[in-house]
Amino acid sequence: MKKSLRFPFTLLLLSILTLTLTFLSFRTAIRSGSGSINPTLLRLASADPTEPDLRRDVDALLDGNLPSTARARARARHRTISSIWPPTPTSAHGHHVSDHPRTRSATPLDYRNFPNLRPLLLDWIRRRRLDPGAAISPSLLLPLPRPSPLYDSCAVVGNSGVLLNSDHGALIDSHDLVVRLNNAGTAGYSRHVGSRTNLSFVNSNILHLCARRPGCSCHPYGDRVPILMYICQPVHLLDYAACNSSHKAPLLVTDPSFDLLCARIVRYYSIRRFTEGTGNPPEEWGKSRDEREFHYSSGMQAVALAVGVCRRVSLFGFGKSAGARHHYHTNQKAELGLHDYEAEYAFYRDLAERPEVIPFLGDSGFKVPPVVIYY
Secondary structure (H helix, E strand, O other), X not given: OHHHHOOOHHHHHHHHHHHHHHHHHHHHHHHHHOOOOOHHHHHHHHOOOOHHHHHHHHHHHHOOOOOHHHHHHHHHHHHHHHHHOOOOOEOOOOOEOOOOOOOOOOOOOOOOOOOOHHHHHHHHHHOOOOOOOOOOOHHHHOOOOOOOOOEOOEEEEOOOHHHOOOOOHHHHHOOOEEEEEOOOOOOOOHHHHOOOOOEEEEEHHHHHHHOXXXXXXXOOOOOOXXXXXXXXXXHHXXXXXXXXXXXXXXXXXXXXXXXXXXHHHHHHHXXXXXXXXXXXXXXXXXXXXXXXXXXXXXXXXXHHHHHHHEOOEEEEOOOOOOOOOOOOOOOOOOOOOOOOHHXXXXXXXXXXXXXXXXXXXXXXXXXXXXXXXXX
């Protein structure tokens, strides 16, 4: 009986050799794909695991109900963001803002109070598709008035602690368009991060917190600086509908097809990083993280935005170093687990050094402008 179960030694060696060669050839194939666009990774990155939940949320909102999934995500996200960006005690004009923000009862939804919410939802979900060749266009990316189709120079200012002691402030302010992220403050840091802001780019979780304040106060850079945001959850269109009328400057929402493009690009880089780092098949990427919560960062989309509307792009405050804070304006050191920052850094390096290997841009015929990363 024991003899029949014994594995022949030569066959064992052959099996080990076969597995080793298979593993090495797999890693070689994946790594060779890092210098070109890998079709397997393209296919996997194009699949959106969040789509079923998103459609259910939209259907619930159209029926006049607040989705239960949105409630759970909002509570968890609110706790995280509140710890990073606590409520500011004063508005941009120095008026007191309550430390106990009012909340709105939104179940069931009263469309008489927000008559434009239903058409907003329908239009947003209708445009949530990615047609080859239609995703990159300046008018689509940034629907703001400007003197020419493209800005000559743009600075995207990330929030990394590596900005401290950088002395980049004057250089940042010299750009035609300065984009800042998620209401990061400049007071006390202007020597390193600059003081000018032409566009405030936020994720909709930030507006969701601002919407709880009187007058939807969300203007750390002044109430005439335009705010552009991407929608993290469809329910946040309710905040947009509630706040839009009170904003003096434009309050804009990114095109959902642009959101899809950014999601696919980051998934591609994250899956590639996973396969190169582990040697596992790319299909197992979803097991390594919560793929339904996985999302690109605000900084990544702001960079993609600048690449679409600028002739030259400069990146500041993207990266990390030992001992540096996660954000220059807070004491936070931990990263948010729903982002893959290393994958995004690889995307930025490709923008600067070899834009021809960036996926999902080839069909559009889009040319990446010169990109410089400042450390």
